[in-house]
Amino acid sequence: MEDEQSKLLDRLFLAARATKPDTAAVEENFETRLMASIEERRSSRAIWSFWAWRLVPLFSVFVIIVGIGNIVIDPDRSSDFSALFTNSDEEYQTATLLGGG
Amino acid sequence: MDVINNGTADDRLIEDIITGNDAAFVQLVRRYKHKVLALSARFARDTDKLNDICQDVFIKVYEHLGKFRHDAPFEHWLARITIRTCYDALRRRQKEKRNVPLDELHYQLADDTNGINLAAEQARNLLELGFARLRPDERLVITLLELEEKSIREVAAMTGWSEANVKVRGFRARQKLRRILERDHGR
Numbered sequence: 001m002e003d004e005q006s007k008l009l010d011r012l013f014l015a016a017r018a019t020k021p022d023t024a025a026v027e028e029n030f031e032t033r034l035m036a037s038i039e040e041r042r043s044s045r046a047i048w049s050f051w052a053w054r055l056v057p058l059f060s061v062f063v064i065i066v067g068i069g070n071i072v073i074d075p076d077r078s079s080d081f082s083a084l085f086t087n088s089d090e091e092y093q094t095a096t097l098l099g100g101g
Numbered sequence: 102m103d104v105i106n107n108g109t110a111d112d113r114l115i116e117d118i119i120t121g122n123d124a125a126f127v128q129l130v131r132r133y134k135h136k137v138l139a140l141s142a143r144f145a146r147d148t149d150k151l152n153d154i155c156q157d158v159f160i161k162v163y164e165h166l167g168k169f170r171h172d173a174p175f176e177h178w179l180a181r182i183t184i185r186t187c188y189d190a191l192r193r194r195q196k197e198k199r200n201v202p203l204d205e206l207h208y209q210l211a212d213d214t215n216g217i218n219l220a221a222e223q224a225r226n227l228l229e230l231g232f233a234r235l236r237p238d239e240r241l242v243i244t245l246l247e248l249e250e251k252s253i254r255e256v257a258a259m260t261g262w263s264e265a266n267v268k269v270r271g272f273r274a275r276q277k278l279r280r281i282l283e284r285d286h287g288r
Contacts, residue, residue, distance in 0.1 A: 004281045005151055005279045005282045006279060008282055009275070009278055009279055009282060012224045012227055012228050013224075013228070013247040013248065014224075015221050015223070016221060016224040016225045016228050016248055017223075017247075017248055017250065018221045018224075019221040019222075020139055020142075021139065021142035021143065021225075023135070023138035023139060023142050023145070023151065025146055025153065026138055026149055026151050027134055027135060027138060030130070030134050030138075030152075030155065031130045031131060031134070032126045033152070033156070034130060034159050034160070035123065035126075035127065037156055037160065038160060039164060041160070077237075093154050101175030
């Protein structure tokens with residue numbers, strides 16, 4: 001039984017090897033389609049690159065303005081960096097949690 | 102002699118492509134498209150999928166040609182890219198392939214019990230159904246070994262796997278295919 005299946009498998013391989021798959025349809029004008037795809041990729045990359053470089057000065061100005069504004073609006077801010085991400089009720093919430101109130 | 106001539110011509114074309122000559126790239130594509138398509142067609146029978154895979158192959162070639170080290174023929178480098186791209190496509194289609202019903206396989210195998218020679222197309226169909234049950238790496242190895250008649254060493258070079266690994270995967274794939282035939286043929 002095992003031999004029979006092996007022989008059948010060999011016959012399948014032999015028959016499948018006998019002819020090469022027909023690729024004529026895909027081969028026709030393949031390079032034209034390929035170059036069109038490459039051109040499309042090139043132009044989409046060029047657009048991204050164009051806008052990325054154009055936006056760099058704009059973002060730089062924005063970051064500087066936000067930094068200056070931050071200093072001007074709140075000059076006495078805490079020197080503790082983590083205070084930026086926590087709220088003022090933290091101590092009250094901790095006491096409530098621990099005290100079960 | 103042909104390989105040497107081709108190699109020299111390829112090197113010249115590659116130099117031109119790197120300097121931005123698209124016409125040279127088109128020439129290179131014309132030279133190798135048949136080989137790439139013939140190999141890829143073992144993994145994708147649908148025309149659109151085949152076209153997509155081959156486009157991917159040549160786009161990778163175009164974008165990475167500067168990394169080609171010239172220490173082996175260009176054709177070998179191209180074959181490795183083709184195999185890698187086909188393998189990626191197989192992995193993407195893995196889920197869909199697992200769901201192929203095997204009823205048809207059983208029916209067609211039953212017709213063959215009288216020893217009638219299988220037509221190539223029928224054999225390809227049957228193998229396709231069996232291959233659908235294999236893992237992508239097993240399918241890749243068995244296709245290269247049995248249909249493309251590559252040696253273990255060649256498959257190892259093309260895939261980047263060790264020779265022992267290729268042997269094991271090839272053996273497992275064959276066993277699995279045999280079990281599939283046994284199960285469906287013996288019903």
